[in-house]
Amino acid sequence: MSQSATAPLALPSKVSGEKPSIGHMEEFSANFARFLMRCNSECGELAEFNMGGQQTVLMSGPEAQEAFLKTLDQKLSRAAAYQATVPVFGKGVIFDAPPDKMKAQLKIQVDALRYQKMKNYSTVISQEVEDWVADWGDEGELDFLDEFLRLTLHTATHCLLGKDFRDQMTEEFRELYHDLEKGLQAIAFVDPYMQQPIFEARDKARARLQELIGGIIAERRANSGVVYGDALETFIAGTYADGSHLTDNEITGLVIATMFAGHHTSSGTATWTLTELARQKEYSADVLQELRALYNEDSEITFESLREIPRLERFIEEVLRLHPPLILLMRRVIEDIDYKGTLIEAGKTVAISTYGSHRNTDYFPDPERFNPNRPEPDTLFAYIPFGGGPHKCAGNAFAMMQLKAIFAALLPRYEFELVDPDETYQDDFSAIVLKPSGPCRLRYKKR
Amino acid sequence: MKIKIDLALCQGHSVCLGEAPEVFNVIDQDDGYPHVKVLLDSPPEALRAKVMKAAKYCPNSVITVLED
DSSP: OBOOOSSOOBOOEEOSOOBTTTBTHHHHHHOHHHHHHHHHHHHTTEEEEEETTEEEEEEOSHHHHHHHHHSOTTTEEHHHHTGGGHHHHOTTSGGGSOHHHHHHHHHHHHHTTSHHHHHHHHHHHHHHHHHHHTTOOSEEEEEHHHHHHHHHHHHHHHHHHOHHHHHTOOHHHHHHHHHHHHTTSGGGGTOTTSSOHHHHHHHHHHHHHHHHHHHHHHHHHHTTTOOOOSHHHHHHHOBOTTSOBOOHHHHHHHHHHHHHHHHHHHHHHHHHHHHHHHHOHHHHHHHHHHHHHHOOTTOOOOHHHHHOOHHHHHHHHHHHHHSOSBOEEEEEEOSOEEETTEEEOTTOEEEEEHHHHTTOTTTSSSTTSOOTTOOOOSSTTSSOBTBOGGGOOTTHHHHHHHHHHHHHHHTTTEEEEESSOGGGOOEEOSSSBOEEOSOOEEEEEEO | OEEEEOGGGOOOOOHHHHHOTTTEEEEOOSSSSOEEEESOSSOOGGGHHHHHHHHHHOTTOOEEEEOO
16 A cells, blocks of 8 residues: 555545445444445445444455555554453553554564463363263263353463463353453444443452452562463563563463453354364364374374364364354554545545455355365465454464364264254354354264 | 565464474564574575475464475
């Protein structure tokens, strides 16, 4: 994207159906994934709509998506678009920090995802999966929406805050976390500081969580020789350019931000993966065959063995194509943008839709059909479940590793069947993170 | 073989350093993410397997291996 030139620029086409004052909010709220697809089919590459007063330009197609994803924060700001996260993550954390501090915090977050740490996490996740299935018995029926939410809360807290915290996780922590979650629903993107009971509960929960995590930090600072292998250890050790450490508030914020990035996204994808494994018998037989060749009765699931499971990977990638957990990625325009002769003015929001991109028939023919063997697009910007470019989801390798660890352990032991009619397992667009509509009941039976 | 790097995509995950420390290092920057530094632009054939793993397992597709 270049600076605006002197030649007169066109403006993006406007999406039909705008209503006074609320704009397209109603249609957006009813099913935002479908609404965004309508915007694209009606207006093409750039489609402008009105989100309750905020003019928003949807950028579609790999070329526009590449421009969106590669443009840096100075021109297209993540911080300005994601202010709803500020009261949840905390003052001065990530999208509320000055640019240099934000970069340092994100760098420290990635430090916690480095190679050596990932090896620890894969061990932790495999243990958690074993504990989870320990009392399953030979057959049964479960709501896997709930099950995966719980499993991934356990893996996330275990990897982030350590074994002791995970083992002693209290009901209070679950409730605080839940109050924070409720504080980040769609309405928070309109104004996160409205007088609302959910926002009051959010602020109380944030403060109490900092007391809890602050307690662990103090304990760890007093025992500085101990190696924990979790992310908190990295957050505590991390420093800014001037050598100063993160405050308890900032460390708590990074813990929360990392939970939010990884928990629902992983649990929703795991639920969809299991549902598709039960549905797509032919492809899941291929995956099972692959897993049986890789692992026998006694072989352990290790970080190394998890890296190379191509059929399972392609299966999960196809799940992420059809059901990308984050549908809408946003930025605020800071400086006017000339995109191929069209002006996108400062102050507007720009957005891309992973869900829509993954149904672009130029790259994914017969897009609703589940087919893990489809050819890869010849561009990196058509298949974008983790975004792309310099700000690509830093947890992408963690997410894939976790999903593979779960299904490498699960699939050889149990077979799964849908309990309810096939067509009742649908995407639920009511939350910010995509998941199957609940309950998501499956029957399992020992192989 | 030759190694091509897209630094704009690098977040310093250090997978390459773990796989092929003869060829890659990861260096802290003044600002933002650490970045990969290629130590051998044209590594010897003996390191091919390690280099290919580094490229394949890089979480952000930073590394491309070109054939001479």
